[in-house]
Amino acid sequence: MCGIVGFTARQPMSVRVLIDGLKALEYRGYDSCGIALKQKDGLLVQKVKGKVSGLEEIIDPSITGICGIAHTRWATHGEPSVINAHPHQMEHVTLVHNGIIENSEELKQELQSKGYVFHSQTDTEVACAVIDDLSKAYTDKIDILHKAGFILKGSYAFAIMFDDEPNTIYAVRKDSPLILGISDNASYLASDASAFLSETSLIMDLEENEVARLYNGEIEIYDINCALIHRSAYKSTLSLSDIQKDGYDTFLLKEIHEEPAVIKKTIHHYLQQSLLDLEQTMPDLSSYNRFVFIGCGSAMHAGMIGCRLAGKYARILCSAELASEFRYSDPILSADTLCIFVSQSGETADTLAAMRLCKDKGIDTLAVVNVLGSSLAKEAKFTLYTQAGKEISVATTKAYTSQVCVLALLVLKKAMQENLLSIEQQNIMENQLKTLPLLIRDFMSNTNVERFAKHIENAEHAFFIGRGLDYALSLEGSLKLKEVSYLQSEAYAAGELKHGTIALIEKGTPVIALITDPMLKDKTLSNIKEVQARGACVLLMIREDLYTPSIEADETILLPALSDIMQAVASVVPYQLMAYYVAKKRGCSIDQPRNLAKSVTVE
Numbered sequence: 001m002c003g004i005v006g007f008t009a010r011q012p013m014s015v016r017v018l019i020d021g022l023k024a025l026e027y028r029g030y031d032s033c034g035i036a037l038k039q040k041d042g043l044l045v046q047k048v049k050g051k052v053s054g055l056e057e058i059i060d061p062s063i064t065g066i067c068g069i070a071h072t073r074w075a076t077h078g079e080p081s082v083i084n085a086h087p088h089q090m091e092h093v094t095l096v097h098n099g100i101i102e103n104s105e106e107l108k109q110e111l112q113s114k115g116y117v118f119h120s121q122t123d124t125e126v127a128c129a130v131i132d133d134l135s136k137a138y139t140d141k142i143d144i145l146h147k148a149g150f151i152l153k154g155s156y157a158f159a160i161m162f163d164d165e166p167n168t169i170y171a172v173r174k175d176s177p178l179i180l181g182i183s184d185n186a187s188y189l190a191s192d193a194s195a196f197l198s199e200t201s202l203i204m205d206l207e208e209n210e211v212a213r214l215y216n217g218e219i220e221i222y223d224i225n226c227a228l229i230h231r232s233a234y235k236s237t238l239s240l241s242d243i244q245k246d247g248y249d250t251f252l253l254k255e256i257h258e259e260p261a262v263i264k265k266t267i268h269h270y271l272q273q274s275l276l277d278l279e280q281t282m283p284d285l286s287s288y289n290r291f292v293f294i295g296c297g298s299a300m301h302a303g304m305i306g307c308r309l310a311g312k313y314a315r316i317l318c319s320a321e322l323a324s325e326f327r328y329s330d331p332i333l334s335a336d337t338l339c340i341f342v343s344q345s346g347e348t349a350d351t352l353a354a355m356r357l358c359k360d361k362g363i364d365t366l367a368v369v370n371v372l373g374s375s376l377a378k379e380a381k382f383t384l385y386t387q388a389g390k391e392i393s394v395a396t397t398k399a400y401t402s403q404v405c406v407l408a409l410l411v412l413k414k415a416m417q418e419n420l421l422s423i424e425q426q427n428i429m430e431n432q433l434k435t436l437p438l439l440i441r442d443f444m445s446n447t448n449v450e451r452f453a454k455h456i457e458n459a460e461h462a463f464f465i466g467r468g469l470d471y472a473l474s475l476e477g478s479l480k481l482k483e484v485s486y487l488q489s490e491a492y493a494a495g496e497l498k499h500g501t502i503a504l505i506e507k508g509t510p511v512i513a514l515i516t517d518p519m520l521k522d523k524t525l526s527n528i529k530e531v532q533a534r535g536a537c538v539l540l541m542i543r544e545d546l547y548t549p550s551i552e553a554d555e556t557i558l559l560p561a562l563s564d565i566m567q568a569v570a571s572v573v574p575y576q577l578m579a580y581y582v583a584k585k586r587g588c589s590i591d592q593p594r595n596l597a598k599s600v601t602v603e
């Protein structure tokens, strides 16, 4: 939700370590930010509303410090403002926080009765006071932070400075990510390693409820019993090029162009020779008679695709559920159900809570995640990693397609286990899986998606229609468009638009239609006629072998002819490109759309 970075060093280091670290973490939130830097003559605290570039404008880049903490925020408690921005300070304690303290209101009252005065609307300031209050009764900081862990309910990653240990940072986490880094002269902490990657790629994990002490460039880790423990460092798999734009104007465009390579890598991870490899690379699915796909946002859309494919190919009872709804729905789950959790970050609060609910009910869980060692990956019975690499653009593209890839392979495995996939079908799938990345690359270089954008950029709203899998893909296309271009758009099952929403169609209203299923082609074409009769501007994407010149549309893009399993991966790419072009023409903040954050660790 928010981004945290901090360092301690043997010699004073430039404030840029914090500023650059925050910039790398802006995908986690960017409505306000701040730093606390320990200088020779005291602690410098600076905060601004808005992005890190605002902080750069007020901070002298030549200043140095021996240690510091910094934060970029995605507001939960209290509006984005300087007063609510982190670091927060309460008497002898200065800290930054990612997460939510659920019992902050009751704690606040208790602390007010002890004389604490609060200035912000945040839960973080309350946590700061809790730690300060404990520091009046106890001296050992490790002990204080463990004790705070019993008082604070909710999720948190904290980086904390105490006035009486001015060159030291303490870190503690519960249900929120925090990673440590170590170089010859300095030690670091951050929400993810990209924040200090230009300084070091040597990282160390901090487990739940452990406390880290960073001092003079060293790191000590203490377990739940306050005992010092040894933790080995290892090399991060992230490289600097993963966190740079490599000549593209945005991370979104870079990441869309990485999709062919990501799809190839993801497929290769599970299948080197033939589909039979899935026997070894994926868990045994034979005992499951029901799949429930669960996720949020695009991950939920990937789950919808998995659900449709599983129904069709593996003939298994399945559903796709929004994690935030599922967890409160008192779901009926039998022992032969496998709940499949889809999440790029592996940290989304609702998805994690939904998984914990299933585990409490004794239901088997499988996580499809991108981030190694994330909470979902750790807690699931089975984990299948996508191979998307670091995704920086807040709007997901390559992580989504790699999720669809993994789910498609999972479905194929189940279909084979149930003897529902003939050898001939297996051969077709194998060939298509091998050529899919190349086909997508060719499609991207030879197709002009930009011409769709000119019909949409000035529209008030747009509609996406499709049937079956094309409906699930339309939902993702519509989400991409609205999140990066701020254009109101809705996706409808093509047959459903006429039940009310067609009232919004008038001359020039863009309707983006997708047709990839031969069985449903004529039905969707009829729906296209209905909106054309009311003046809609129809932008059609259709599988090339289903297209005939008699089909009328204002613009048409031909998609490669693939089986629906591969189509589900490939067909979203033009939607992603279209969202990029529309957002660019509308001058939007493409990589960091307003109000969003990449990883939503609150409910």
Ligand code: G6P
Residues within 6 Å of the ligand: 295, 296, 297, 298, 299, 300, 342, 343, 344, 345, 346, 347, 348, 351, 394, 395, 396, 596, 597, 598, 599, 600
């Ligand atoms: C946020 C992101 C979306 C993402 C969703 C689920 O809303 O902006 O792009 O689809 O969270 O995230 P996850 O990490 O669980 O896939």
